[in-house]
Amino acid sequence: MTPFKPGLVHTPVTPFKRDQSIDFDAYARLIEFHLRHAADALALPMPEGEDLSLTDAEQRRLIEFAVKQVKGRVPVMANVSDAGTSIAVDRAIHAEKSGAAAIVSHPPYFWHPKPSMVVEHLARIGSAVRLPFYVVSPPVESAGTALTTEIALELIERLPNLAGVVDASLDFVFMEEVISNGQRLRPGFQLLAGADFIVSASALGGSGVFSPLSGIAPKLVRTLFELCSRDEFIEARQAQEDIGALHHAIKEAGASGLMDGLAGLKTALVHMGRDCGLPRPPVRPLGEIERGRLAATLAGMAFLRAEPRGW
């Protein structure tokens, strides 16, 4: 069996109508947009897809919908993260039956579990399916529990299908330790950058990326990814700085205490002519002044002029 290598993974947002129900027509358009702009795979619903704001039924529906829409053109990776182990396990089984190509999970949200509980939670999810399984190391600012190298190594011992770590912690030390020790236990163990900071993860031996900004600037993300895939890290610096500026503008927009950039991301999509509605509560949409400020910042980014407008 050829090992599953996700490559440049786009992580679409979830479009909502004005009544805050999922807008499946827009979702179909969005998926086509991502495929046309060279996604190697899709992962959904990731945090950019507001997974925490979706019901269990909606998350299942999204996976089914995406698999049908994609029709095997690229792999669809299903995020099954949940606070409750059995809920996540059932969603993983559902995703496998629906035709997902891989399963993704964060450590359990909300609780402050001991490492052994995190291992148990993730081991149960991974062992419920035969699909490749990726665990996510959450951002350092996030509440709840971190994914440590020790946890990842224990999971490698327990799960033959544990394919790798998606690193959203952006923590150099974690990346160094998890890939060097992980590959000693399982050659081919993968490190994927969990946000668009591809240079650092790739320099350390990472081999893919979950890209939230691919909805805004798919060409630039592709350029950056290709440079990093060829080990041209020094040459990649300008593209990475542009991506950094875009990330910064989006994340800083608005006064959300969540600092997750969700409101900024949906506003930026509108700016690019791809209206996916507003984020669901509790994420506060940007006010008029904040929208104007973000639009002005984006208009000043020369590199965005090469990016596709509209669908």
Added chain:
Amino acid sequence: MLGTLKGVMQAPVTPLKDDFSFDGDGFAKMVDFHVRHGAPAIAWPHHKAESLNLTIGERKLGAEIAVKTVAKRVPVSIFVGTLSEEDSLDLARHAERIGADMILTISPYCRRPAQQEIFDSIVRIGTHTDLPVLTYNSPWRNGEGVEFTGELTRRLIDRLPNYIGMKDASFHSQKFLEISRVALKMRPGFAIIQGVEHLLAAYPLGACGSFSSSGAIAPNLCNKFFASLEARDWASARECQFKISRLWRLFKEQYPSSLKGAMIMMGRPVGPTRSPLPTATKERIAFLRTQLEELDIMRTEPQGW
């Protein structure tokens, strides 16, 4: 003297005598060892040197020994961060007087200062001395620590002509890039130096080097690592980085107790560690020996002074 800062720069530990007093002769030997083994700069006293466990008098004495021992062979940076800003100003004046090449500072820590307070503090120190100034970015999880954001860095570069670089201990892709993409545009040559040698992830994005945690044990490895980066030999750089990462894991617990413990078996004993940090036990030292043997450090690195 300043020249270009680059490479894995060495931050010596502080040798102590058995009665825990400062060992000036030992310190001179330590500094000289680093310079002879290729250190591109000397920086003292970082946390690794138990800076917060030294009196202001000891810090001045050590700074004098460092400057005298190095004797202009490489640049010397003196860390002036303390709990009290008045002490930092005093140390900065002293560093300038004795001929240090630059100072490294941070606003007084353990107090969660706001961005404006950090700004004011650095401006006060930076305008108090003519020496080039480095700042120390030390964000901890959940907003603790002293964090230099990209925006704060921009304001400081704007305000201080002698602000030349950042010791960055964020070890975080996004936080690093926030600083680098702003600072290097405004002030080309701004030196972003990794707090310890987690350097591979940052080098392609503009980091010029690192301060070292492992150089007292493995200076050859440090130098090989940086040479690999400059040669863009990423496979070799990865191998060095992963080895250094394993060493860091050994040393970071109650840093620098284990590091000092490991120095005994390299033939460079530097005495105990001051309380509240423990001194490495016999069992710990025996464990460190097995680890260093496994990493092939004993065979590939210099023994003795």
